[in-house]
Amino acid sequence: MMRGNRTLTIGVSLVSFSVLLFLFSFIWTPYDPLEINPDLSLTGPSSSHWMGTDENGRDILSNIIVGSRVTLITGVLAVVICMLVGVSIGIATAMSPKWIESPAIFGIDIVLALPTVLFAIVLAAVYGPSTFTAVFAIGIALSASVAQVTRREVNVILLADYVVAARASGSRIPRIVRKHVLPNLRASLFVQASSASAIAILAESTLSYLGLGTPPPDPSWGRMMASLQQYLIADPIFPLWPGLAIVITVLGFNLLGDGLREALDPTLRRDVE
Amino acid sequence: MTLLQVRNLTIRFGQKLVVDDVSFDLDAGQRLGIIGESGSGKTLTSLAIIGLLPDAAAVAGSVVFDGAEILNKSDGELSSLRGNRIGMVFQEPLTALNPLMRVGKQIAQPLRIHRGMRMKAALARAIELCARVGLPDPERLVRSYPHQLSGGQRQRIGLAISLACNPSLLIADEPTTALDVTVQQEVLKLINELVREEGSALMFVSHDLPVVSSMTERVAVMRSGTMVELATVGELFSGARHEYSQKLVQAARRSDDDFVRVSRGGRA
Amino acid sequence: MTELLRADALSRTFKLPRASLRSERSVRRALIDMNLSVNEGDRLGIVGESGSGKTTLARLLLGLDVPTSGAVSFLGDTLPLSDMRQFRRQIQVVFQDPRSSLNPRMSVEDIILEPLECLAVEEPHAARIDEVLASVGLSGDMRTRYPHELSGGQRQRVAIARALAPRPRLLIADEPVSALDVLVRDEILALLADLTANLGLTLILISHDLSVIARLCDDVVVMQHGVAVERGKTVDVFRAPSHPFTKTLIASVPRLPELS
Numbered sequence: 092m093m094r095g096n097r098t099l100t101i102g103v104s105l106v107s108f109s110v111l112l113f114l115f116s117f118i119w120t121p122y123d124p125l126e127i128n129p130d131l132s133l134t135g136p137s138s139s140h141w142m143g144t145d146e147n148g149r150d151i152l153s154n155i156i157v158g159s160r161v162t163l164i165t166g167v168l169a170v171v172i173c174m175l176v177g178v179s180i181g182i183a184t185a186m187s188p189k190w191i192e193s194p195a196i197f198g199i200d201i202v203l204a205l206p207t208v209l210f211a212i213v214l215a216a217v218y219g220p221s222t223f224t225a226v227f228a229i230g231i232a233l234s235a236s237v238a239q240v241t242r243r244e245v246n247v248i249l250l251a252d253y254v255v256a257a258r259a260s261g262s263r264i265p266r267i268v269r270k271h272v273l274p275n276l277r278a279s280l281f282v283q284a285s286s287a288s289a290i291a292i293l294a295e296s297t298l299s300y301l302g303l304g305t306p307p308p309d310p311s312w313g314r315m316m317a318s319l320q321q322y323l324i325a326d327p328i329f330p331l332w333p334g335l336a337i338v339i340t341v342l343g344f345n346l347l348g349d350g351l352r353e354a355l356d357p358t359l360r361r362d363v364e
Numbered sequence: 365m366t367l368l369q370v371r372n373l374t375i376r377f378g379q380k381l382v383v384d385d386v387s388f389d390l391d392a393g394q395r396l397g398i399i400g401e402s403g404s405g406k407t408l409t410s411l412a413i414i415g416l417l418p419d420a421a422a423v424a425g426s427v428v429f430d431g432a433e434i435l436n437k438s439d440g441e442l443s444s445l446r447g448n449r450i451g452m453v454f455q456e457p458l459t460a461l462n463p464l465m466r467v468g469k470q471i472a473q474p475l476r477i478h479r480g481m482r483m484k485a486a487l488a489r490a491i492e493l494c495a496r497v498g499l500p501d502p503e504r505l506v507r508s509y510p511h512q513l514s515g516g517q518r519q520r521i522g523l524a525i526s527l528a529c530n531p532s533l534l535i536a537d538e539p540t541t542a543l544d545v546t547v548q549q550e551v552l553k554l555i556n557e558l559v560r561e562e563g564s565a566l567m568f569v570s571h572d573l574p575v576v577s578s579m580t581e582r583v584a585v586m587r588s589g590t591m592v593e594l595a596t597v598g599e600l601f602s603g604a605r606h607e608y609s610q611k612l613v614q615a616a617r618r619s620d621d622d623f624v625r626v627s628r629g630g631r632a
Numbered sequence: 633m634t635e636l637l638r639a640d641a642l643s644r645t646f647k648l649p650r651a652s653l654r655s656e657r658s659v660r661r662a663l664i665d666m667n668l669s670v671n672e673g674d675r676l677g678i679v680g681e682s683g684s685g686k687t688t689l690a691r692l693l694l695g696l697d698v699p700t701s702g703a704v705s706f707l708g709d710t711l712p713l714s715d716m717r718q719f720r721r722q723i724q725v726v727f728q729d730p731r732s733s734l735n736p737r738m739s740v741e742d743i744i745l746e747p748l749e750c751l752a753v754e755e756p757h758a759a760r761i762d763e764v765l766a767s768v769g770l771s772g773d774m775r776t777r778y779p780h781e782l783s784g785g786q787r788q789r790v791a792i793a794r795a796l797a798p799r800p801r802l803l804i805a806d807e808p809v810s811a812l813d814v815l816v817r818d819e820i821l822a823l824l825a826d827l828t829a830n831l832g833l834t835l836i837l838i839s840h841d842l843s844v845i846a847r848l849c850d851d852v853v854v855m856q857h858g859v860a861v862e863r864g865k866t867v868d869v870f871r872a873p874s875h876p877f878t879k880t881l882i883a884s885v886p887r888l889p890e891l892s
Binding site: 401402515544545546548549571572573574575577578597598601611612615616617618619620622623625626627628 | 681682784813814815817818840841842843844846847866867870871880881882883884885886887888889
């Protein structure tokens, strides 16, 4: 079944790469990412500094490695929030009577209409930029789409005879959710989480780029892109590194989501008689 | 004259053998039933004949239609046959029809493609065909969408489409299985009439032995991809040779007996 | 004769979604004024095609749906009862399609365990699971299997085992063999006949297949468009139908060719 699912393989590889950077950041970096060396400002890639140095003489490679922390932590936390909130709302809405479900769908649609990043910008403008604001904003914004997809899937599950059978067996709603709805949602949740991670990471990078994400001095890929792009003329390679890091991570999660969907989606596995 | 000649038809999905060495003939105007349970390969066999198997299928053997080999021919070559000289009716009329196109237009399609008719003429013919398949108020009905019609009506539209170009062979795959029993009888009667009037050959695929035996003269019994028996209906019921065919006949007899016993005279 | 289940002027109407903001919401009358009385030991068949209201009736009788008007009573008490568990222990159901009536993520053991746990059945659950698997002709090592590892017939046996686990008095079987292969149908029908006889079960069998009804049911109710159009002893109704719909149904049964 997993044979030849290239999308999944590539996705897993790319994500693993970022995760490795993350783990590595706690063990060792070539240099202290925060160490300023004014006389080494903006040197290109060399044997001592593989990716070169930024305008303050800080080693770019070390900053990339440590920058993965912000990216992945924000991404993971945001996804945790959006999944918890989104799935709960999705399940609750799908199992509610019509008079609750209709306004709830309407509410979800409204939040859905807000662009994630815009929402985050507004929150950051009000509460000041920080990792927490970014995580919260992204998490809430993404939860709407998770809620919508979950709601639809749960509605399909609820139509199945085995749910009716469970009711006939005396199962009450909490048990039905636990034993019947959630297990059958599992595959979809993995896929949604992967896709949400990609969006979350991209959103975090955008926020950091705009200066509304994690404030200095903690290294952040998005902020590095913003500060290094001024020096494009000096050497285009500078903003390339954080950009590449972002692309690899986001692409990785996207492909992971696609690959999982391919591997787990039963409708794609057609039984021909 | 032999219209369709299938020899050593074998279908594989990767390593899995799903149809194994199936051979049969069908003469012009004749009727053949293919009976089997789920997984018997009966549908795959009928799809193989007109080249509608999924890409993953590896097909070997020979299918000669009207003197020409058509197995493994390109889609382009086969599309001139499909809907034209070979018509096909499927089980689920709701998915076999385009939900976004009015039914009249769908009947007109094969006429436009294969007969080069202009839309107006094709639609007029479509109205005639609707009347022929027993649909009421054809002028108004051709403007309907599939979801506005009942299952039986949709299946009649499916028949109209498949017969639009007077095919010499009609392949019907479980055409009445999804229909209510009362509607089933009418549609079967309709297929019977149409095939007889056109002089088309009929290949009727089903799991339902009583239905198949009322529609065809000969029956091929399939099980797990193999054709275990090929006999006339009479031979099958008076003395089927293969054990599996015997079981099928027994099961059909049993249901029939149950019904007869109660409707004719109460429990013995 | 104990009257187990009763329906009085039972009706169920569904409101359909609006076609547009201004048009009226149309209704679908799925069940109209249904009266039914099922005594202990009865074997009742409900015959109808799609849209006849038979499935709606089944859901109402099982207390899985609320009637628009009329009432369902169990042993004289109107549904919903204050203790539905007692009701569910006594009235169980087998559905048509074993592919969708068994949760694909649950093992056979978990599937049969569910009613035992939810209905707080007092005997040791593990032993009961083995017992009920044996009674449907399945071996104990089936417990760890998952639905996709079983054949259609085996799945339906599991569904029957699940229904029998809490030792019900009445079993509602909604098209129990329609989704099964022809050869398997016979086995399952034989199983149902045996179980009904050996366990003294009261049976309500819903089917569009008259030969199935003929085999298992003493009484029959014929439904069309939500209304019971004819009822009586199966023998009488099949032999001498009075309603035109019943006549059409009987005439539509595919018959075997008249051969030896």
